[in-house]
């Protein structure tokens with residue numbers, strides 16, 4: 080598909096947290112580009128930094144967490160950088176966010192009609208009452224909701240989980256944002272509803288040209304929806320590329336490990352989990368974050384590992400794989 084101009088640019092983003100025990104690095108050197116009409120998947124295990132990345136983009140970091148380096152631009156304008164956070168200006172208007180739990184987006188005390196109207200009143204004051212009413216009905220229709228009036232007159236608890244998540248997406252997109260951030264927003268849904276939400280996002284992006292960042296631990300789901308995938312581990316993007324390339328020829332051993340643990344990709348061998356867990360990365364940490372769990376680790380992996388390849392298609396690994404996702408074992412004599 081034709082993509083661009085660029086909506087979101089994340090450059091060398093580093094986010095740190097000050098804790099009583101140590102200073103932690105939550106996101107390190109993250110680069111990401113999202114074009115108009117493009118769906119970028121951010122995939123990784125729980126605790127890999129993907130949700131911190133999203134919260135940084137919308138300025139919702141905890142008080143002990145700060146941007147230490149890099150910047151985030153929306154439509155070419157810097158909104159997040161060290162000592163600068165203009166994300167409140169764009170949150171809700173130019174950037175819509177959908178969280179895992181619709182309860183975080185919906186107020187249990189108010190009917191859906193009131194909540195949608197409030198969002199429009201805050202971010203689209205140019206609309207008349209009639210225009211706002213038409214927009215609310217249209218956005219629910221776009222979400223595949225047939226009984227628009229019933230939903231508008233309902234409180235969140237009167238709707239099913241799937242319907243609540245559709246309404247949460249409607250709240251995120253009713254202002255016609257340039258960018259939507261979906262943070263594990265299908266995780267709490269059953270498989271059928273997950274597929275419906277994925278289809279809904281696909282149609283939304285195709286019809287409106289909005290850019291979408293789809294954050295998930297579910298590689299299978301990401302592969303179904305995303306044009307490109309960025310794999311995160313230990314706060315770093317360790318591999319990125321077009322979805323087909325990442326799935327068919329993963330270069331990072333962690334990506335290969337993720338694939339080996341998904342039944343659909345492991346038909347030629349046994350399902351293999353990745354032993355161990357994500358490291359706690361302090362500011363003193365050096366070397367590859369995956370080394371303790373990697374069958375290809377060598378002495379060279381003890382130094383900081385740089386990015387190989389182009390922006391948006393490359394890998395952070397000293398001994399990248401050469402194409403077979405099931406060969407994530409020790410390196411050979413040539414270092415492959």
Ligand code: SF4
Pocket residue numbers: 331332333367368369370371373374375376377380384395396397398399
């Ligand atoms: S080969 Fe080295 S750099 Fe690559 S993932 Fe394994 S430990 Fe990290």
